[in-house]
Amino acid sequence: MATAMAAASPFLGRNSFHVRKTSFKRCHNSDIGFSIKAIFWGPRKAVEPTKLELSLGDFTLTDLGFKEDTTDFDKARKLSVCVVSSISEVSADEWDACSLDAAGPEKYNPFLTHGFLSSLEESGCAMKETGWVPQHIVARDDSDNVLGVVPLYLKSHSYGEYVFDHSWADAYYSYGARYYPKLQCCVPFTPVTGPRILVRNTNYSNQVFDILVSALVALTVKFQVSSLHITFPSADEWGKLKEKGFLQRIGMQYHWKNRNYKSFDEFLMDMKQSKRKNIRQERKKISVQNLTMRRLRGYEIKAKHWDTFYKFYRNTTDNKWGSAYLTRDFFHNMASKMGDQVLLVIAEEGDEFVAGALNLIGGDTLYGRLWGCLPQAYYPSLHFEACYYQAIEAAIELNLDKVEAGAQGEHKIQRGYLPVTTYSCHYILDDDFRKVISDFVVREKAQLELVMKLLQESGPFKDNVV
16 A cells, blocks of 8 residues: 655645555455456457356345235345346347336436447447446346346446546546556437436336435446446436435536427527527528428338438537437438437538438437537538427427437537536445545535526526526
């Protein structure tokens, strides 16, 4: 053990640590005699924790008393928890039943479905070679019914998460400690809020939830990784996980709220005059450029659309991000599984498909995800039309409560998308780093709350619009 002092960091401050390079103070003896020493992203050889099911133990569920009309799920007494290395090891019906019960039908979240998550694995997006090793947790009762699942990945980097912890990794390495690999509970490449501990609605729901959270922590200790991160959970989960020893962190996105509008013009009437005028001018530019906007859904979206949209997506990633997380096969696979939940906004110049925006439809939300256009093409205001205004029109038409337009982008505010809080939870094994990161997230939270307050106060809506 060695005590070290580093220069002050704008993220973590100046702190001394008792560094242990190969162990963590919070770790306890494990009945699994291994740790994950390394896992590499890319062509290097990866070390997999398990190729078979890894048991995390058997548990007894407490009988809370039942009514005469209880289901077989409610009569369960034993629970077995294990790790599986692919979502294909759980049937789509069982996974989706957990997802639907966890979110509720009115808040159905398409990104938590078996169809979406399996498309990521089957198309080579979320897999060992890309630094996303699936390690999903599954809880089955003594009748082999699935009562709970958790989407979980062993990761060798922090890309595709949208909750940024690169400064944490830098701090670890500056003290000679190892931050990667880590465990990540999330929907890969998708900054969308929703439940992460997916539990069937039974008399045992609370017990199963607690067991699954304990299993997540136990797996973190067994693998001897640096940390466990649950990103974009629901606000309810965020509160519960604080009681389980997780650090709480917040973030910010920009969402559009449907105030029972009957039309886009009715929405505009809630805006300040200058903002309303700006939006109308931006929308007029579309017709002036001889562009036609269309919204395609489900079977209306053909293979040719996806092939072209993939070119748009690669144009965006090559110019903006530098690497593409998603493959061509993902779009085809996802679309075939998700049907009418997929909404593709397309822009056409004559007969040519020149730009598009991908959305998924949830129970009460339209989720805007990806945008792209032809290489070397420039159409003023088309990005705003395809991504924001068409999404608002679709949400009004479908009677949806809100539009989530993805991460970042203060330019969304003047177009009716206001800042909202997002959440993440972090379980740090090393006590010293835990204290420092805890201080950081507290200071970060205070700053973000101030920024959000200022942005809300200077919003684009009339003063009488709540």
